[in-house]
Amino acid sequence: MKTIGMLVAVEMDAVLAKYGRAAGIEKCGGFEVHRYEGEDYRLIIVNAGAGEIAAAAATELLIAVYGAELIVNFGVVGGLTEEMALARTVVVESVVHYDFDTSAWDGCERGRYAAYPTPFIPTTKALVDKAQALFPELRRVVCASADKFVEGREAKSSLHERFGADICEMEAAAVVLTCNRALVPCLVIKTVSDGITGGAEQFSKEVDRSAELCLAVADAVIRAL
DSSP: OEEEEEEESSOHHHHHHHHOSOSEEEEETTEEEEEEEOSSEEEEEEEOOSSHHHHHHHHHHHHHTTOOSEEEEEEEEEEOSSSSOTTOEEEEEEEEETTOOOHHHHOOOTTOOTTSSSSOEEOOHHHHHHHHHHOTTOEEEEEEEOSOOOOSHHHHHHHHHHHOOSEEESSHHHHHHHHHHHTOOEEEEEEEEEOTTOOHHHHHHHHHHHHHHHHHHHHHHHHHO
16 A cells, blocks of 8 residues: 655645645654545655745655655745646746855755756656546746745746746745655646736635645545555
């Protein structure tokens, strides 16, 4: 039976609405861990909370302690272009940790880790292909990720112009970096909760609906693996 780990930041209400109460709930490493049993797989969900540091720790917990063979991160994001409108669901093919900057020391451009040839850190292509085969309407996107809630057209447009990113959020870079280092496949599915002109108010209004839409897609991909 395959063990699938799921990293959840602030979308646990969507998880509970979709799967109901977990077969087992426990505390481990400071996180709340929910266990669900499917016919062909075991789903271990960690409620990490917002931010890159917590996301990295929770992803490592899923891999090292619970033996996750695949990591799924679903969630809500901000749109950085007009195309990335409210409730648009996408599959992430690469992330850029846009606040990471060692240029003064090693000359790497902003966002680039020395282990990668560019600032763009790839997710697992086979899983991106699988998701798009199941849902052809899914756009493959670049996700800008850092510990900052981004709102307003000016700030969002700046991220798009600098990195060519389509969406922004606060966990994906940590998830993908941790998975790549551990050689564990990862799938990142996101749904826009606040468009290019939106911010905290639109996010608060739409987060639950967007999270439920996103999880429906992520769950369908998991079941098809």
